[in-house]
Amino acid sequence: xxxxxxxxxxxxxxxxxxxxxxxxxxxxxxxxxxxxxxxxxxxxxxxxxxxxxxxxxxxxxxxxxxxxxxxxxxxxxxxxxxxxxxxxxxxxxxxxxxxxxxxxxxxxxxxxxxxxxxxxxxxxxxxxxxxxxxxxxxxxxxxxxxxxxxxxxxxxxxxxxxxxxxxxxxxxxxxxxxxxxxxxxxxxxxxxxxxxxxxxxxxxxxxxxxxxxxxxxxxx
Numbered sequence: 345x346x347x348x349x350x351x352x353x354x355x356x357x358x359x360x361x362x363x364x365x366x367x368x369x370x371x372x373x374x375x376x377x378x379x380x381x382x383x384x385x386x387x388x389x390x391x392x393x394x395x396x397x398x399x400x401x402x403x404x405x406x407x408x409x410x411x412x413x414x415x416x417x418x419x420x421x422x423x424x425x426x427x428x429x430x431x432x433x434x435x436x437x438x439x440x441x442x443x444x445x446x447x448x449x450x451x452x453x454x455x456x457x458x459x460x461x462x463x464x465x466x467x468x469x470x471x472x473x474x475x476x477x478x479x480x481x482x483x484x485x486x487x488x489x490x491x492x493x494x495x496x497x498x499x500x501x502x503x504x505x506x507x508x509x510x511x512x513x514x515x516x517x518x519x520x521x522x523x524x525x526x527x528x529x530x531x532x533x534x535x536x537x538x539x540x541x542x543x544x545x546x547x548x549x550x551x552x553x554x555x556x557x558x559x560x561x562x563x564x
Contacts, residue, residue, distance in 0.1 A: 345549060346557045350409045351487065351516055354402055355561045362531035362563065365391055371534075378534035381451035385534075386429070393534060399431050399459055407435035414483050414512040418442030423481040425471050425505060426450075426489025430458040437462065446481070448474065449489075472497035472504065479510035488561065491517040491538045498538055502552040513556025519545060521562060528563035 365371065369391045378385045378393050385393035416422070416436070420443050424433050427447030436443050447466040449455055455466050469475055471489060484505050493501055505513055518533065519542050520526040529536070540548065542560055549558060 345546070345555060347559060348413065348514070348557050349559050350406050350413075350514075351559060351561060353405060360528075360532055360563070362528045366531050375534045381535075382453045386451070386454055386457070397429060399429070399434070403432045403435045404439070407432055407439050410483075410485070410514065411436065411440050414514075416440045416443060416483060419444065420482040421446070421480065423447070423476065423484045423508065425474065425484065425486035425501070426492075427466055428454045428458075430455075430462040430466050432485075432487070433465070434459045434462045446476070470497075472500040474501075474504040474508055476508045478507055480508045482509075482511040484509035484513045484556070485515075487514075487516045488518065490515060491519075491540075492535045494537050498548070499552055502549060502554050506552070506554050506556065509556065513554070514558070515549070515554070515556065516559040516561065517545060519560040519562060525562045525564060532563055 374392050386397045389395060418441055420440060422433065422436055422443055422445050424447040427433055427449045430447050433445045433447050436445055445462060445465050447462070448469040448471070449466070450468070450470060452468045455468050458466050471486070472493065486505060490498055490501055505515065518529060518536060519540060520529050521542060529539070545558065545560065
């Protein structure tokens, strides 16, 4: 299990006023709405979620870096657990022509409003109960999704990713390395359920038998 960072360029491109999100709105009420993972979360006001999650090409460099690292080729099978609107999967189809993709997300709204080119390959489902046979995919990724699960579902999701992958596996979650980053995460997050340090995440992966790679994002 190794650490890799493929997401810094995307994560750091977004400016955040951590404290203002708490001061300007009822944070608990916003979180309750966000946890429905519906239109308000994806395409509503910024204080409830993304504030409009639209395709803008920002995931292309991420797909290129991941494809190169895991040596993806035409015919490679790729699963995105927590795929959202499928923007990253679309980029994989562009940088690895002939790749076979699949995506799963808890949000019906995200799937129904996903990028049209990849929508037929996406489905609504639970990360804790992946509906795929063992060793189905050459690469399984889950970016910024698993921290939204309670511990009992998180364990099942990690084991599921290990089970359905026959090649590379890569998980990225939100975390904190110090008290400032922990407070920023608490101020900003709306849907996070698992608040762990990087070492705690690594311990959890090890205990669940996960053999893939990992990364994380922090709120500095």
